[in-house]
Amino acid sequence: MKANRYLAILVLLGSAAWIATGEFASVGSAADSTSEAPAAETASAPSGDEAKSLQTVGVAVIPQIMHARSIKISGVTQADKQTTVTARAGGIIGELLVEQGDRVNEGDVIAKIAPEGRDAALRSAQQALEQAQAQADATNALVKKGTLPKLQGDSVMSALRAAESQVEAAQAEIDKLDVIAPYDGVIDELSIEKGASVGANAPVALLIALDPIIGVGEVNESDLGVAKVGEDADLRLVSGETVTGTIRYISRSAQAATRTYTVEVEVPNPDLAIPAGMTTEVILRGEPVLSTPVPRSVVALNDNGELGVRTVNDNDEVEFHPIDIVDDSTGALILGGIPKGARVIVAGQNFVGDGVKVHPVEADSETIRKLVEEAAAGAI
Structure with a gap:
């Protein structure tokens, strides 16, 4: 953004430098008599009534930049992500493994609910499964020998599958006792304490990523x-x-x-x-586009109410260019629609009409260079 500021300063200081030289004294009015102009200007300036009618304007060729709006x-x-982690089972908080502000990883246990007999139920289901497995093995052996009918073998296998389901259900109840972090994050709030009684789906912690x-x-x-x-x-x-x-x-x-x-x-x-x-x-x-930074005072309106800038062509005639405001968030206006190398009228643009021939005076480049260097040094 510094580059944009420097370019805006360049134009502003250029205008000031030109005014300071006295060349801008007649901006918006008839030009001084040719006897007061330098010899080179006198040679190229119009003579007679035409010279008296020309208005002097200040112009500058403003460097263009690639600028993103x-x-x-x-x-x-x-x-x-933000999640209220809840208890999946009711009971007493037996262990609280984190504190508020702790970082946790996906799968970490935040708290444990006391089993309160659930572990005993799991052991009982596992013992029943062992018995069902032994019964199934013995029965299937006799079925293969033809001692027992196949129907009896199917019956013990059904009992075995039921015992397996009981173990899975008991294990699921045990698994619900652990309150698990669903993703990496920070424990932003804790809603429980060790020893507190919670119900199923009760909030335990607020986890944020x-x-x-x-x-x-x-x-x-x-x-x-x-x-x-x-x-x-x-x-x-x-x-x-x-x-x-x-x-x-x-x-x-x-x-x-x-x-x-x-x-x-x-x-x-x-x-x-x-x-x-x-x-x-x-x-x-937005996407960078070729733009021209100008001070806000340069912008003018034409007879149709369009916003734009005025330039001076090679025949010293005023031209109006409608503009696109690429960015107005800086000290300068960043504009699109100004032709490359155009001599932009930076002083006197409101006193001339489109197509009118004028007397353009350019700011001294050496003066501008020094002023810009001083401004840049002060801005860093």
């Missing part, structure tokens, strides 16, 4: 075309730090009340330095 919107940081952190804002419908999923975007935090991320989502349905669209920017946050809920400025950038 930026849209700044108010936003807030949000966790990538902060890597990546998500910047969320609302973009106006007129600026919706600037943002595209997958493009880079910035978040400017309240600390003044700016971090870069990627646009991951743009809603396709406007908020009914504001007619704005939700935009989400995903920013890497491996050290979890950026918390959720922080006020931020979301900065979206």
